[in-house]
Amino acid sequence: MSNVLSFQPAMQLNQDARLRALITAIVEGRHGPSDIYWLKEVAELLGVLASEGEELPPGALDPLHDFYDRIEDQLHFFPQYYRFLLSICLDLEDLGMAGQRGQELCNWVATHKFAEAEMSDLQRAEARRLLRRRGVGAPVEDGPLARRLHRFMSRPATFALPNKKAAYELTHVVFYLSDYGRRVPVMSQNALLGLHYAGILAHLDLDFDLLAEVCAALVLAKAHVPPVWQRAVADSYHSITLFADRAAPLGDGYHQYLVSRWALGLMGARPDVPQIPAGPLRFSLPERSIGPLHGMSESLHDMGPARQADWPRMRGHILTYLTPECQAVLAEAEGATPYFETFFECFSRAAFAEGPIAKLARSGR
Structure with a gap:
């Protein structure tokens, strides 16, 4: 018979300690700092904390001090990640880290016109939002x-x-x-x-x-x-x-x-x-449960041109495709907002059911 020793981590006795532990775990315990996923996850975490507007407990940002101190080098070598790097830098400063690097980075990014290389309006909007946090560029x-x-x-x-x-x-x-x-x-x-x-x-x-x-x-x-x-x-x-x-x-x-x-x-x-x-x-x-969305789509697709945009008329037909669990989710979704019937008008795609291909098929040509 042998003895098994189990070591448990020290209990975090209050919310400040747990928040510090959470930040440290995301910064140090999932990806290396040269990994794009590290940048993404840290940027998401800091963005949420900055949005919440709460003062962080002392020492909460200590795991990111070294990264902040060399963030100019990171941006100069990895300019393709400028949005992540700007976001991290600006949020760190807004959350209380001492320094003015964010202003310098915004000026540098604007001077090099990185946002003009974006193909997506969404990414251009994100770049504008970041730069405007230090008064650079258009809103x-x-x-x-x-x-x-x-x-x-x-x-x-x-x-x-x-x-x-x-x-x-x-x-x-x-x-x-x-x-x-x-x-x-x-x-x-x-x-x-x-x-x-x-x-x-x-x-x-x-x-x-x-x-x-x-x-x-x-x-x-x-x-x-x-x-x-x-x-x-x-x-x-x-x-x-x-x-x-x-x-x-x-x-x-x-x-x-x-x-x-x-x-x-x-x-x-x-x-x-x-x-x-x-x-x-x-x-x-x-384990993710299966919702009614797939069954609803399948029922409408199987109806072809016979499908209608009227939810009360279509409801009974659609329910026959769904399990009792999915029917319960559907009933909950129906009652959640006053917009379910207008949603269904679009979701049914009934307006497309009599398109040119369907008409040709029906005519036998």
Whole structure:
């Protein structure tokens, strides 16, 4: 018989200690600082902390001092990552790290016109937002770029069809226009409707990462967040398990944990930071349930030209394709917002059912 000794990490007795431990675990325990994923995860973490506007406990940013001290060299050698590096630098300073490197970096990026090399309006908007934090360049809300962003947001039908890229771009446009809560963005009613459509799709797909982003965007736009979605995001957050395991995959629930906690905080229900285990930190998501979205799409596709945009008429047919669990999620989604029926008009694609190809097939030609 042998004795097994189990060593447990010291208990973090208060929220300040747990937050310090969380920051250290993200900075030191997941990726190396030369890894693009390190830049992404650290930028996301600091961006959320800066958006929350709370004063960090003493020593919380100590793991990032060395990186901040050599950030000019990082930018000069890795200019292709300028948005991550600017974001980290500016957030560190805004969170209390002593220094003025952010102003110098913004001036350098503007002088070299890195934003002009971007192919995406979304990335150009992000670059503008970062530079304006130190008074450099035009605001996100100015000129042709702003008009294109608003045109994209103000077509709600785009966000009533399964397209995660478009949905995430919609939420991020809101994040950039609002400067993550530093100002109230100008939003058309159609843009707000598009956020609701994206939220309905996320709910039907049980995609709680996207649903948390939609909730955050609605709060930043000073719009109502359906209580059903608030509860779903809270339940999702509390289902994530934190553990330490170097052998566990890094493609985990880190982003969902972070954005869910941020969204809950914006909605006035920020949860406490849990105990942070010692070692390489991982975020384990529960096994994902299948939502009704796929069955709804399949039922409509099978109907072909016979499908209709009228939800009350189509509801019974669609329910026959769904399990009882999916039917319950669908009923919850129906009651979450007043926009479900108009969402379904777009989602059904009934207006496209009698397109030229369908007409030719029906005529036998």
